[in-house]
Amino acid sequence: MGFSKTSLSLLLLFVLFSSSYATSRITHHHSFSSTPKFSPNQRAEKLIKSFNLLPKDPVNIIHGDHSIDHFVPGKLVEKKFSFFSDSNGPSIEDLGHHAGYYSLPRSKSARMFYFFFESRKNNKDAPVVIWLTGGPGCSSELALFYENGPFKIANNLSLVWNDYGWDKASNILFVDQPIGTGFSYTSNEDDIPHDETGVSNDLYDFLQEFFKQHPKFIKNDFYITGESYAGHYVPALASRVHHGNKGKKGITINLKGFAIGNGLTNPAIQYQEYSQFAFDNKMITKQDQADINKLIPDCEVAIKTCESKGGESCSSALYQCEQIINNILSISGNVNYYDIRKKCQGPLCYDFSNLEKLLNKKTVRDALGVGDIDFVSCSRVVYNAMLQDWMRNFEVDIPELLEDGIKVLIYAGEFDFICNWLGNSKWVHAMGWSGQKQFAASKTVQFVVDGTQAGLLNSYGPLSFLKVNGAGHMVPMDQPKAALQMLANWMHGNLNRTSI
Template identity: 30%
Template structure:
């Protein structure tokens, strides 16, 4: 092991930019976990500087798996996943004010069982930046290339984690990126790239996978949860022949029926169908278009609306605190953010879409390729979201034609049904799929206890 570490270090010529963070504004006392932040340069001449948060496992860092976490979007910060989904601290809303957010520990953090790197990717996300304007032009394929390069360099700088089981993970739009990174790692290992990564598989939540089928499933899901009537669904299905995405504009019956479907769903919070929809969100979403409005909000609108509309409570109001906190200069100093590299931290930077090329519309074939590898996959869906309905996710999983190892059945947390799961296999490949009962987009934000139980059992190779 020592010889291996020496060889890796001897081969590396990577500028180290990392800092240990022991305290944070808004958190009382020293942090009870190990937090590291830093930048790693990727691309030609390291012109893209990717920022990351690394948190060691609170259990056994040297033995527990290493997860690379990519928040969706594209353009949503790793800090969003850390604060609102799976990280060890979040906001104490009861003791926070608009101008002074306070932090508290998250008892259901995934760092209870894993080491996690939260990466601000692609460039322009969170605190990641580029040294040239041209380097802000990016794409799905370039994000994959840069994430792979980042991970290789990070492991060279952290050789003590080279042998830890590695899982690539993320949610929402990251479903288009994660399986390709996993394929890249397997291919890189086969090609002899150093360091050799101990890749074991991937974890995906509420993943966008097939832009056509995932969005096409929204109409079926809306009917299944009684957002549209039986009569409207059957008429729409018949007139549109089950195709709600590539609609012939001359098919007036289909076009008009889809307008009725959108009228029935436009007042629904697509991220969680039983939670209130906030008036501060814009633009008005279309059920049959891919948009990130569920993850985006205008912080100015939130600041203006929050004191005027104390009721009903809307989840998006929670996101205001991240803008105030992450843009505080004392916070940025504590996180060791390089001065002058960004003008404003945004939870989800929608301006990335102007310089982003969407190379892929369907990544099912990458999942299919991985079924021939010694690989484990965990895929989960909140069953109360309509952004990426579980119906569409089940459809592409079924298209992999895997062998059923464990039939569809409920799983439990503290004696209550936490969701429904099945396990599928192909020789050395194992895929566990589960719904999270009551979960939204994305599930850990809505059901943190259940999602931690899911991950910890799966990582330990236990049944859910």
């Protein structure tokens, strides 16, 4: 097995836009000039640096004899492991912890890496949850070790149990995708997908083989989750699984719902709300907002052109619309666009460097069986490969799923700028489905944790929207207890219950 390599954080695409790319401070005394257009590599590098990640390579493409074994399309190879090597720690037999590779059948040599953690409570009937980190091109190990996985990384690189890991409520998969991300690797760059069709087909094929290898979980409820750029991945995969089930193709996956945290899903609506969110949170003045709003019509036209023509027009839409974000950030200074309560120190907004240190240790590599393949925390090559995918609207896949009873949860931390709650709320309310009017008229209720309001919730039928108090882009990192309660209660059909 092998680790991929670059480094990014799980914050997705918007992160890239937002970095501190705009170099000229805009005020109402000056008319807007076009902000500098940075290359995708420059944007990706800024994103990686903001998380203090230093990947050795830009993508996990191996050469020579570094592959784990002979490539057999459709083959899944998995092993049990334990990160705890001392005699007092739990044994491999005590832990349902697995790591594996799946050889993608449509590829020349691509292997997708994953972790699978069985329920910590040893509840074999617990739902199976898959988590997808954004970027695009960031490893799901970012979430595993800093958000909702079983462990947290201590300063000395030892691991401690996460009291609010989602394995307490589910059996959970963390997948490194698209290919080239994290420990997933290939020997041929053509294996890297460029759109959600490729991404969702790869994940669907993986899930088919995973459940074939773990038949005792086939009957369990299945949920798809993720954040940031997973606002694309999650609905695309949910649609792919649902259509596979309806077409009676392969194993029927017991899909019950999907959840997106601070995601980019419908750019045409979400971009319109950046200036309002910024003004509401005193990042810009009213005059700044009026000036920035002059950029919105061109952005809207560019997105419509992307939707109708595709191709390079979608890259152009990205460059056009990012001026909205860049101008706001040039005014607001060194604000942390993932959590506006915080400031960034130079290029550094978070320090996730221990992740790379841990996963490149020989003892960890040996435990996982990944050989000498490097870990790529975030890949700028994968990032670039998805350039024409970013401005696509993936809300369009959701109404059919709602009508067929698939539960949908959109949640967002209140202090995230880059995929803010306001833009997410707007597209959820604007989505056309049979319950649209009832959802819009639904009463906003408190989401309560330990007797205290932890968020504001709107629900109707299978659709829920939750604004989470005291959280930025990474809700499970900022509000871990609330995030675990949210997941557990939602999966059990009672999101507004006051305890797990």
